[in-house]
Amino acid sequence: DTAVSQTPKYLVTQMGNDKSIKCEQNLGHDTMYWYKQDSKKFLKIMFSYNNKELIINETVPNRFSPKSPDKAHLNLHINSLELGDSAVYFCASSQVGLGNTEAFFGQGTRLTVV
Amino acid sequence: SQQGEEDPQALSIQEGENATMNCSYKTSINNLQWYRQNSGRGLVHLILIRSNEREKHSGRLRVTLDTSKKSSSLLITASRAADTASYFCATDAGRRALTFGSGTRLQVQP
Numbered sequence: 001d002t003a004v005s006q007t008p009k010y011l012v013t014q015m016g017n018d019k020s021i022k023c024e025q026n027l028g029h030d031t032m033y034w035y036k037q038d039s040k041k042f043l044k045i046m047f048s049y050n051n052k053e054l055i056i057n058e059t060v061p062n063r064f065s066p067k068s069p070d071k072a073h074l075n076l077h078i079n080s081l082e083l084g085d086s087a088v089y090f091c092a093s094s095q096v097g098l099g100n101t102e103a104f105f106g107q108g109t110r111l112t113v114v
Numbered sequence: 115s116q117q118g119e120e121d122p123q124a125l126s127i128q129e130g131e132n133a134t135m136n137c138s139y140k141t142s143i144n145n146l147q148w149y150r151q152n153s154g155r156g157l158v159h160l161i162l163i164r165s166n167e168r169e170k171h172s173g174r175l176r177v178t179l180d181t182s183k184k185s186s187s188l189l190i191t192a193s194r195a196a197d198t199a200s201y202f203c204a205t206d207a208g209r210r211a212l213t214f215g216s217g218t219r220l221q222v223q224p
Contacts, residue, residue, distance in 0.1 A: 004156075033211055043157075043199060043214035054209050090156060101206045104149065105156035 003027050006091045006106035013081055014114055021076045021109045023091030031055075031096045032074035033103065034066060037088040046089075049074055050096065081113045116141055119215050120203060126221040133190040135218040137203030138183075144206045149198045151217070160188075160201075184197050195224045 006023040011018050018057065025032060033056075036044040047066045048056035063079045074091060091106040121136045139146070145164045161187065163170045163179045170177045173196040176189040190197055200219050204212040 031210065035214075040149070040216065041219075042216045043202065045211045045213065046125075048211045050210065056209065092157075096210055101210075101212065102159045102162055103157075103204075103212055104159070105149075107156045108154075 003104050004091055004106040005019055006089075006108055006109055008109060009107060010110050010112075011110045012114065015081055015083060017081050018077070018079045019111070020078070021089055021091075021111075022034050023074045023076070023106060025072055025091075025093040025104070027093055027104060028072075029093040029095045029104070029105075031094050032068065032071070033092040034074065035090040035092060035093075035105075037090060037108070039087070043090070047074075047076075071093060078111075083113050086111055086113045089105075120201070120218040122218060123216070123221045124221070126223065127193055128223050129193060129195055131193055132221070133193050133197070133220055135188045135201050137186045137188070137215055137222070139186075139203070139205045139215075140184065141205070141207050143181070144208055146177075146186050147204045147206070147212065148175075148177060148186075148203045149204060149214075151174070151202065157202065172205075190220075193220075193222045195222050198222045 004025045031050045033048045037043045049068045065077045066095045067075045088108045088110050090108050092103040094103040147158045147162045150156045161172045171184045174191045194206040202217045204214045
């Protein structure tokens, strides 16, 4: 009964490859996010989708492309992977608009680019 | 830019002691939240305090908010080894996404 699940948990790949990370939430939330956590544990928002519509797109290389087929899923596709993309990527969801924007996080995907 | 900054960056205490972590932020907020992250895991929401609230309690957690100083503190009383984790503050400034600080790593020695 995992609320926010993302796969895979670990991803090791070579530079230049294309990879995808999948995320699903079963909480009925209307908003989903992708965050990147660097080696210093700093968490930065990358994208936010509300009801399948992109509402936040931070300064992220266009090699990163989110896709939301429905409001329960938000996948992240990364083209031409670079060493600097190595990080932990977290998917999260929340129900915005109720005055309570508590976010629920997935377990994270540790991406290592070699 | 980084919205929140936690202080201290790392804290080591003995079981049974209290742990206090501070967070400063830069812009006006709707609410401020604290999250815990165990090693290798996702973040777990602990407590939310709205901008019109000054103090909130939840079990062994006490959070204060001073909007005039743009700061918050998280107090964990009677700490346990299981409280060992990183703690993050996050602000909701109406951008429809939370902005996180850099976290405080808490080590509770048994």
